[in-house]
Amino acid sequence: MIITVTMNTAVDKAYVIEELKKGQVMRVKKCTNTPGGKGLNVARVIKCCGEESLATGFLGGHTGACIKDMLDAQQVQNDFSYTSSETRACINILESDGTSTELLEPGEPLGQEDVAGFISKFGKIIERCNVVTISGSVPEGVEIDIYEKLIGMAKARNKKVILDTSGMLLKEGIKAGPTMIKPNRDEIEALLGIRINGRDEVIEGAKKIQKMGIDLVAVSLGGDGALVVTKDAVFHGKPPKITTINTVGSGDSMVAAFAVGFERGYDITEMLRYAVAVSAANTLTMTTGNFQMEDMERIYREVAVERL
Numbered sequence: 001m002i003i004t005v006t007m008n009t010a011v012d013k014a015y016v017i018e019e020l021k022k023g024q025v026m027r028v029k030k031c032t033n034t035p036g037g038k039g040l041n042v043a044r045v046i047k048c049c050g051e052e053s054l055a056t057g058f059l060g061g062h063t064g065a066c067i068k069d070m071l072d073a074q075q076v077q078n079d080f081s082y083t084s085s086e087t088r089a090c091i092n093i094l095e096s097d098g099t100s101t102e103l104l105e106p107g108e109p110l111g112q113e114d115v116a117g118f119i120s121k122f123g124k125i126i127e128r129c130n131v132v133t134i135s136g137s138v139p140e141g142v143e144i145d146i147y148e149k150l151i152g153m154a155k156a157r158n159k160k161v162i163l164d165t166s167g168m169l170l171k172e173g174i175k176a177g178p179t180m181i182k183p184n185r186d187e188i189e190a191l192l193g194i195r196i197n198g199r200d201e202v203i204e205g206a207k208k209i210q211k212m213g214i215d216l217v218a219v220s221l222g223g224d225g226a227l228v229v230t231k232d233a234v235f236h237g238k239p240p241k242i243t244t245i246n247t248v249g250s251g252d253s254m255v256a257a258f259a260v261g262f263e264r265g266y267d268i269t270e271m272l273r274y275a276v277a278v279s280a281a282n283t284l285t286m287t288t289g290n291f292q293m294e295d296m297e298r299i300y301r302e303v304a305v306e307r308l
């Protein structure tokens with residue numbers, strides 16, 4: 001069982017329009033509502049992979065109740081902390097030329113008692129899992145070291161923990177030594193406070209972060225696939241060239257696939273090949289955090305994994 005933590009859940013609204021024009025009234029051609037916030041995408045993809053997950057974090061107000069109904073209808077197991085702070089919406093505007101523009105609400109503030117209640121719930125439910133994923137932003141009112149605390153609790157019980165976040169949350173979370181993190185190039189730059197150009201510099205940056213006490217640093221590189229840096233080795237997994245439909249949630253799909261890899265005991269190269277195939281397959285569907293098995297299997301056969 002894999003537990004996915006989403007402190008800042010959202011209803012993800014994908015708006016399909018011809019062309020975004022600032023300052024004009026625009027009618028949306030098609031709107032898709034999906035339970036979102038990174039960890040909910042992770043949970044859905046784990047289910048697509050055929051493994052059991054339990055989604056936790058916060059849901060609040062009418063939007064939270066609506067997300068709960070959608071998760072239950074999709075048979076995504078969940079055990080959330082409920083709050084009166086309304087769950088946010090995140091909007092992804094998709095134009096016909098493939099441009100994607102995201103508008104992410106901050107999320108209504110949570111109270112200290114909300115957070116304390118969640119920490120207590122988390123302590124109980126992690127007994128039931130082998131792997132924990134912790135993803136995304138947190139609403140106001142949540143301390144910046146929350147992920148450090150959660151990772152510490154999971155590691156004290158010998159769970160594998162994947163952390164996928166950014167900014168100060170990542171900086172603080174790393175202090176607890178998660179098993180894996182999945183930064184992209186921008187997140188490495190922000191974490192190390194440097195500019196990075198080209199693959200070699202990405203690898204150097206990832207090696208520095210790995211030495212901070214993280215077993216596996218997976219760096220996602222969009223259409224160029226992903227790098228994996230461990231204490232002993234560096235691998236690059238490259239997907240075949242594909243025409244994407246919606247890339248939002250592909251980082252989450254990658255996290256889900258690594259979590260499944262840990263759960264199944266895959267070795268590093270198997271895990272990387274699988275993660276690249278699952279995340280690339282996610283870009284071929286309109287819904288965030290979803291893939292078709294036949295897409296994944298076709299791409300899997302064509303992923304090139306190279307030891308550098």
Ligand SMILES: Nc1ncnc2c1ncn2[C@@H]1O[C@H](COP(=O)(O)OP(=O)(O)OP(=O)(O)O)[C@@H](O)[C@H]1O
Nearest residue numbers: 184220221222223225226249250251252276279280
């Ligand atoms: N154009 C693409 N073609 C093939 N695979 C892709 C493409 N874009 C993304 N992927 C796959 O998805 C993975 C994650 O994508 P990306 O590097 O964009 O993550 P990210 O920056 O964390 O994105 P996000 O947080 O928006 O989901 C990549 O490592 C790759 O395997």
Ligand SMILES: O=P(O)(O)OC[C@@]1(O)O[C@H](CO)[C@@H](O)[C@@H]1O
Nearest residue numbers: 012036037038090104136137249
């Ligand atoms: O504000 P956060 O938590 O960092 O990111 C939220 C979000 O953009 O991430 C997902 C894509 O990765 C979307 O489903 C969601 O709306």
